[in-house]
Amino acid sequence: MSITVLVVEDEPAIQELISYNLKKSGLAPVCAANAEQATVMVNNVLPDLVLLDWMLPNSSGIEFARQLRRNSRTQAIPIIMLTAKVELDDKISGLEAGADDYITKPFSPRELIARIKAVLRRRVPEISDEIIEAGGVKIDPTKHRVFAYLNDTSAELTEVKLGPTEFRLLHFLMAHKERVYTRTQLLDRIWGDHVFIEDRTVDVHIRRLRKVLEKIGKEDLVQTVRGTGYRFSSEYEMNPEEEHQQS
Amino acid sequence: MSITVLVVEDEPAIQELISYNLKKSGLAPVCAANAEQATVMVNNVLPDLVLLDWMLPNSSGIEFARQLRRNSRTQAIPIIMLTAKVELDDKISGLEAGADDYITKPFSPRELIARIKAVLRRRVPEISDEIIEAGGVKIDPTKHRVFAYLNDTSAELTEVKLGPTEFRLLHFLMAHKERVYTRTQLLDRIWGDHVFIEDRTVDVHIRRLRKVLEKIGKEDLVQTVRGTGYRFSSEYEMNPEEEHQQS
DNA sequence: AAATTAGGTTACAATTTTGTGACAATTGAA
DNA sequence: TTCAATTGTCACAAAATTGTAACCTAATTT
Structure with a gap:
């Protein structure tokens, strides 16, 4: 933890x-x-x-x-x-x-x-029930539903079905979009910090989440930051510009 | 919430x-x-x-x-x-x-x-006695009766008979449609929060309610949200099933 | 280039969660 | 009282979800 x-x-x-x-x-x-x-x-x-x-x-x-x-x-x-x-x-x-x-x-x-x-x-609970929308994906915690705009122009929504963990994962990442979280941090905050679960398990859940998002054409929203962890980002593409190297 | x-x-x-x-x-x-x-x-x-x-x-x-x-x-x-x-x-x-x-x-x-x-x-207003209609089901709290439109086009109504608990459950869910409630929340709000009743009991009542609604062709109105609870929904289909699209 | 490391992908058994029918207890009316 | 209706719980079935291991590919280091 x-x-x-x-x-x-x-x-x-x-x-x-x-x-x-x-x-x-x-x-x-x-x-x-x-x-x-x-x-x-x-x-x-x-x-x-x-x-x-x-x-x-x-x-x-x-x-x-x-x-x-x-x-x-x-x-x-x-x-x-x-x-x-x-x-x-x-x-x-x-x-x-x-x-x-x-x-x-x-x-x-x-x-x-x-x-x-x-x-x-006494950390304040950082996840609220607000509807969050980013990258053409809308998540509604009280209704427990996730929608996606099929394309950038239309207002047409499709619902996406997520498992409990996928839902929480997406919700957390969207609530903190653009921020990178390590596997351990994700385990702490989504699974709870007492659990004894392999870090790599997060990868699998990320994979499952990505799979669902891909189905509706939402790719690259859940990004890997090599050596660190994952992030939800709708603002930037994963391009070389962003790493600061020092070799 | x-x-x-x-x-x-x-x-x-x-x-x-x-x-x-x-x-x-x-x-x-x-x-x-x-x-x-x-x-x-x-x-x-x-x-x-x-x-x-x-x-x-x-x-x-x-x-x-x-x-x-x-x-x-x-x-x-x-x-x-x-x-x-x-x-x-x-x-x-x-x-x-x-x-x-x-x-x-x-x-x-x-x-x-x-x-x-x-x-x-004391601060949360109780659910009112208004007649609520959703998903082809009409519930009249004052008369304690439930009706259903047999099909989408006709105005033909059938009365449905519900037990007291089933009635309150349906009423509560309809009064807050689309919103997901945990078993514990439902127990609190419908049974009253002093009672000592198993969470799983809610499942059984949900089942009984569903059974009645099925009889009049109203399926999928009471939906399960895995890992969380239940919801009444008439707006979306829960499962965009693989093969079949409707009209 | 080979070795090493990090992450992607898949399959699967174990576990959790929910559905379902049965049953005994309770209630209320007849 | 007796009967029917309703209720909460249980046990088991069915279904969905989960964590891991194994293997694979891509990236990074040596």
């Missing part, structure tokens, strides 16, 4: 310490030393939680938090702020800026982990 | 317990450990109901309740307060602050769920 935590902390020693403890608890740390790096990382890996040092070089912590909250893609990511000491002002402005919790230095690893887990546990 | 319940409770164990039971009842819990978090959560996900521990760290429970009542956006959200013991003062001040109900610890999960549903039901 790999949960990614972005650690935004300028002091290497603390960054190291936090990283170590996160790993030990089965969380996957990703580090950034300042707001710019953090922004890049957020776009790259889309963490499940952000640990944010309030006292960043240019006091840009608040700004970074606000930035996360403004972007719909990152809006729901919980933020825990690290403060040198609880100053009331900090606390207030932190909560105003959208922090979900705060923890004061120095803190024990146990406490840190406990807070993280607490925040993750 | 998923109903969100904000659980404001500082003790993790109880929070966990409540969460678990809410989920089991088809409600979507969202947790907060104190008033600040709760405020954030309220703004994030406008919950349908708030379960509020009265004994929060800074005795801020009352204040939080008042705060909800002051804001027009949150004014109508029902609040159930959790109290360690019934102290008259608590009760009074709680109700003064705008709580809709209170429940004393320790409480049984069953009781908790029952209270929640009771409070929620």
